[in-house]
Amino acid sequence: TSMIAPRRLSIFGSTGSIGQNTLNVIDHLGGRENFEISVLTGNGNVELLAQQARSSGARLAVIADGRHYESLKSELSGSGTAVAAGKSGMMEAADCEADWVMAAIVGTAGLAPTLAAARRGADIALANKECLVSAGDLFIESVKKGGGKLLPVDSEHNAIFQVLEENQRHAVERIILTASGGPFRTSSLEEMADVTVETARAHPRWSMGLKISIDSASLFNKALEMIEAKHLFGLRPQQVEVIVHPQSVIHSMVGYTDGSVLAQLGAPDMRTAIGYALSHPRRANLPIERLDFAKLARLDFEAPDEKRFPALRLARLAMTRGGVQGAVLNGAKEVALEAFIEGRLPFLAMAEITEKVMDDLIDLPAAATMDDVFAADKEARQRAAGLIR
Numbered sequence: 072t073s074m075i076a077p078r079r080l081s082i083f084g085s086t087g088s089i090g091q092n093t094l095n096v097i098d099h100l101g102g103r104e105n106f107e108i109s110v111l112t113g114n115g116n117v118e119l120l121a122q123q124a125r126s127s128g129a130r131l132a133v134i135a136d137g138r139h140y141e142s143l144k145s146e147l148s149g150s151g152t153a154v155a156a157g158k159s160g161m162m163e164a165a166d167c168e169a170d171w172v173m174a175a176i177v178g179t180a181g182l183a184p185t186l187a188a189a190r191r192g193a194d195i196a197l198a199n200k201e202c203l204v205s206a207g208d209l210f211i212e213s214v215k216k217g218g219g220k221l222l223p224v225d226s227e228h229n230a231i232f233q234v235l236e237e238n239q240r241h242a243v244e245r246i247i248l249t250a251s252g253g254p255f256r257t258s259s260l261e262e263m264a265d266v267t268v269e270t271a272r273a274h275p276r277w278s279m280g281l282k283i284s285i286d287s288a289s290l291f292n293k294a295l296e297m298i299e300a301k302h303l304f305g306l307r308p309q310q311v312e313v314i315v316h317p318q319s320v321i322h323s324m325v326g327y328t329d330g331s332v333l334a335q336l337g338a339p340d341m342r343t344a345i346g347y348a349l350s351h352p353r354r355a356n357l358p359i360e361r362l363d364f365a366k367l368a369r370l371d372f373e374a375p376d377e378k379r380f381p382a383l384r385l386a387r388l389a390m391t392r393g394g395v396q397g398a399v400l401n402g403a404k405e406v407a408l409e410a411f412i413e414g415r416l417p418f419l420a421m422a423e424i425t426e427k428v429m430d431d432l433i434d435l436p437a438a439a440t441m442d443d444v445f446a447a448d449k450e451a452r453q454r455a456a457g458l459i460r
């Protein structure tokens with residue numbers, strides 16, 4: 072571990088599934104011996120945030136939901152960790168000196184702070200796929216201008232990042248994102264019509280936050296990942312393929328012009344991707360379950376069914392239409408997802424609402440600035456909310 076230079080790290084969304092895994096990886100790589108924790112942020116879980124701040128010695132802890140400011144302050148009094156809250160607190164978090172930032176807030180809420188950190192040149196370990204889905208090229212541009220690295224953490228994109236050789240980018244023909252298929256892989260449309268949050272959140276392979284688990288069941292997660300991949304790797308829409316692979320052992324693949332396909336394999340454990348983003352260009356030593364191929368015996372593949380999972384078709388639409396359709400897809404989807412979680416919308420209606428809003432807003436001009444992205448997102452949310460009502 073002495074190979075790793077001490078570095079200042081921030082974790083946006085430290086109380087979530089990715090955030091907790093990130094702290095775990097940091098511990099395995101020497102913790103406070105090797106790293107300084109600049110900022111940790113959370114939204115509602117004050118106790119966990121305070122406990123993380125104390126044990127990591129974070130310089131600043133930020134609670135995004137301003138109502139919890141006083142309780143976080145009292146939890147951390149005398150600890151040496153400074154406390155901030157709300158939107159301004161999140162911007163303080165983004166401006167704090169860390170040279171590596173884990174962007175692990177869920178949803179569009181992660182966009183502004185992540186963008187600000189990218190603009191000031193921090194390396195961005197990107198779990199928050201919504202940044203790329205909504206802001207696409209503008210986000211990529213901001214990272215480039217800032218001068219930091221963009222390190223994909225989403226397991227599929229991290230897999231591609233691991234096998235995509237920089238000097239062979241011109242020879243990339245396609246990328247193949249693997250999808251576990253989720254809990255409804257073999258369900259009929261009739262069965263999917265009245266599924267509940269409880270069955271939808273039970274992911275067969277990965278343990279994740281609530282929203283991404285449900286997005287995985289509808290394959291909206293894969294839809295977001297298709298758009299994410301297009302922007303991350305500078306691809307045309309037709310170059311982004313999806314294959315259902317129930318074992319989730321192959322995390323994704325790159326196909327080259329000579330017919331070769333390179334894949335990254337591993338146990339379904341996000342700490343591999345997080346560790347790679349933290350150690351890049353080296354590799355960390357991590358206690359991840361090792362693959363036993365004799366025990367695995369087989370790997371299966373199936374073509375995805377866009378009739379039962381229309382989200383994939385919507386991703387393709389968003390990519391070919393371009394402009395702000397990614398932001399519209401994501402904004403409408405987030406509102407529909409919220410409604411499904413609250414029992415106000417059937418499972419299959421999430422895609423119907425999203426498609427309707429995308430069609431309604433097809434004429435919105437491409438975004439010249441981030442304000443245009445936020446405006447498209449807002450408009451999509453209002454339309455979706457109106458349709459659901």
Ligand code: NAD
Pocket residue numbers: 083084085086087088089090112113114115116135136174175176177178180181198199200201224225226277278279280281282283341
């Ligand atoms: P989670 O729900 O477990 O955690 C989300 C984090 O964001 C928490 O710290 C929460 O406090 C914070 N947060 C929520 N709302 C907020 C708001 N309005 N303002 C500020 N902070 C807020 O989610 P997760 O599963 O850790 O996923 C985080 C991101 O990583 C998502 O974008 C997800 O798509 C992506 N991702 C997750 C996984 C995974 O395995 N969990 C894999 C790939 C990508």
Ligand code: MG
Pocket residue numbers: 225226227296
């Ligand atoms: Mg993923």
